[in-house]
Amino acid sequence: MGLCLKLSAVVGISAALFALYMSGPTFSVESLKGARILVTGASTGIGEQIAYHLAKTGAQIVITARRGNVLEQVVEKCLALGAQKAMYIPADMSVASDPEKVVRFAVEQLGGLDYLILNHIGPSPFAFWDGDVEHTRWLMQVNFLSYVQMAWKAIPTLEGSKGSIIVVSSMLGRMCSPFVGPYSATKFALNGFFGTMQHELAMKKSNVTVSICTLGLIDTDSAMEKVRGYTNMTAYPASDAALQIIKAGVTRQSEIFYPWFTYYLLNVKDWFPYLSDTVIRGFYSYEAQT
């Protein structure tokens, strides 16, 4: 083989590998056409954006949150965008029986389930911990236990359809920050629980995969309302975050990070614990809280 040929082969292969590395797993929107999907916390924010992306691919969706009147409007928009089916069920995830009721409704209405997208969160103050244990208990049910209940209820159906569970988590489920004690606790709980579930499903050679999505600050109304005045951190668009969440499930990745640098921040902070604690506290203005 001539030198030129060898060199061009090396260059060609390197370029191909680089392109593969840069592109990540390929994401085909087509694969979602007709897919049966349940999205929680879809009346607003990232969940609403997830519903719209799915609608455009021609999926069949059930959405849930507490406010039926708002869900109804999201459903109408989903149908206009091209959803094969779009339905809603109002539910309050702090009520112990609602998580399972929602899964049952979706499976019945859609005749099965391909994706379960767990995204809802209950409102929680952005403030110094004030000793409100009842709020923490309530938030644990809404943000964590209801996810466990829904996942467990959906797994038998997802086994049959080779389906996926997508869990929307946060950087605050992997690192600690001031003013978010109860919220952060629920996200750490999610990461711990669903990380275990990933191992167990793989060991059982289950058909079901779990994707955990770690998000940084996203520009939803509820998040912006909280951090306004306290920090100047850049918030990333909810519609982009929603697309990355869907992509994580379709490509069956165990973890994704959005925006991309959150992955590096989370890993590098452990190498410099003192520095990173100082930087984290420096993000927030103490005066704004007192």
Ligand SMILES: NC(=O)c1ccc[n+]([C@@H]2O[C@H](COP(=O)([O-])OP(=O)(O)OC[C@H]3O[C@@H](n4cnc5c(N)ncnc54)[C@H](OP(=O)(O)O)[C@@H]3O)[C@@H](O)[C@H]2O)c1
């Ligand atoms: N935005 C960010 O900066 C950010 C950063 C990292 C991670 N995340 C994660 O991304 C996900 C979505 O966040 P987001 O900012 O889009 O939230 P959001 O705008 O506050 O939306 C929360 C959703 O949950 C529903 N919900 C609230 N309480 C509920 C309850 N008791 N029962 C059932 N549904 C309830 C809300 O609808 P109703 O009021 O109608 O019930 C709404 O649809 C969350 O898992 C969050 O932790 C967000």
Ligand SMILES: *[C@@H]1O[C@H](CO)[C@@H](O)[C@H](O)[C@H]1NC(C)=O
């Ligand atoms: C996984 O899916 C296959 C069909 O694709 C099915 O035969 C098998 O029973 C499923 N596994 C479980 C645990 O349900």
Ligand SMILES: *[C@@H]1O[C@H](CO)[C@@H](O)[C@H](O)[C@H]1NC(C)=O
């Ligand atoms: C955000 O930036 C503005 C203008 O640069 C500054 O006055 C303010 O103190 C900053 N706020 C915080 C919380 O860092």
